[in-house]
Amino acid sequence: MKILNLERSRLGAYVRTQITHFFPVGSEQDLRVIDTHLEEALSRLEHCIAQVRLWTPGQFDVLHSSQYCIFLYYLANTIWKREQARTVCVKLFLLNKALNAIDCFYEIELPNVFFIGHSVGIVLAKATYGNHLVLYQNSTVGKNHGESPTLGDGVILYPNTAVLGNSFVHSRSIISQGVSVINQNTRAGCVVYQGVNGGLVFKEPKHNILADFFRDA
CATH class of the missing domain: 2.160.10.10 (Hexapeptide repeat proteins)
Known part of the structure; x- marks a missing residue:
């Protein structure tokens, strides 16, 4: 999937920088779990975007607030299901809340599309x-x-x-x-x-x- 407005290789660092800016507590090393599960979250997002008529299949714009909102949910939910890294998931939940004013907990099972x-x-x-x-x-x-x-x-x-x-x-x-x-x-x-x-x-x-x-x- 093509990522707009950011190099794909920088996406993990981009998310980690946002988290540490808003929530400068805990170990930055703990946030490395984001990189581990980034591709799975992007795969889930790609499947979702491909079915939405208003969006271009195969493209994720990090500056599109709705797409980024869904991405942050998928990332937190994926990390929770794979490792139950609660502190990182809470920070991703709070980041989504701060950026997009949505209350969407990482344990919730939202659909594939x-x-x-x-x-x-x-x-x-x-x-x-x-x-x-x-x-x-x-x-x-x-x-x-x-x-x-x-x-x-x-x-x-x-x-x-x-x-x-x-x-x-x-x-x-x-x-x-x-x-x-x-x-x-x-x-x-x-x-x-x-x-x-x-x-x-x-x-x-x-x-x-x-x-x-x-x-x-």
């Missing part, structure tokens, strides 16, 4: 996430009384949405801007609007909205 429109204000809890997920600013997936939601494949969360608690968001559900799904289920393949008294209203989309985002949708 997902798209972030704008990362600002996104909060993701330890829930179940399906493939081809779309996230926009201020969207929240969170627990309620200890219960966490399940999101099927092809779910779109538009700005200022929330999916909380014991909710099942069925595949290809499109949560409209400002809608909250709290301890409720959606209908598959429908646009979800806010009804009265916290209820939900479902309407069929006029076209395949998911195909606007992904090449294989």
Whole structure:
């Protein structure tokens, strides 16, 4: 994969420099684990980018905030799964939070293909996430009384949405801007609007909205 605005050989050092700038604590030697798992993280990112219609396959721009946000998640998640190097993973999580205003913990299992429109204000809890997920600013997936939601494949969360608690968001559900799904289920393949008294209203989309985002949708 071609890396734009930075030589590939400098990517590991680039990430380590950012971490030490924001969080000048601990041993810099511990950060060398980043280099060990960099290629696997880039491979995961390349697969994701290849499916996003708005992005050029085979190209990763380190100055593209959404792409870099996804890269930092994949890097932290890869390191956690391979070595459980908690301190490094925490620093990568905090770096993503500082740069992109996203709360996306490294232990969360996000899908192989997902798209972030704008990362600002996104909060993701330890829930179940399906493939081809779309996230926009201020969207929240969170627990309620200890219960966490399940999101099927092809779910779109538009700005200022929330999916909380014991909710099942069925595949290809499109949560409209400002809608909250709290301890409720959606209908598959429908646009979800806010009804009265916290209820939900479902309407069929006029076209395949998911195909606007992904090449294989």
